[in-house]
Amino acid sequence: MRNSYRISQDVVISGRVYRARVRLLGDENQLAQTPLGVQGGEKLRLTLPPLAQVAVRDALLLDDRLYACCGVRFFPTHTQADFRRCAR
Structure with missing residues (x-):
């Protein structure tokens, strides 16, 4: 069974602070x-405020875990980026 979990946290991108809402998708047992x-390969979704004109590149650090940016998609009301955990 796949569940969705949400976490809010301040994230600094290009020198600006944003309140990030992160949604975790995955199997209940893996998430625990x-x-x-x-887990490796699970996606994170970072939602930025409306009209946020920023370029999300390289990596995002959340709770001491590093995620590589897989791509950025632009929507009329917000910017959405998917991240995957970096292999170490």
């Missing part, structure tokens, strides 16, 4: 194995 419930 890590603090953020993120």
Whole structure:
């Protein structure tokens, strides 16, 4: 069974602070194995405020875990970016 979990946190991107809403998608049993419930390959979704004109690049650090940016999609009311955990 796949569930969705939401986490809010301040994130600094290009020197600006944003309140990020992160949604974690994954299997219930896998999600219980890590603090953020993120396994390799699981996606994170970062939603920025409306009209946020920023370029999301490279990586995002959340709770001491590093995620690589997989791509950015632009929507009329918000900017959405998908992230995957970086392999170490």
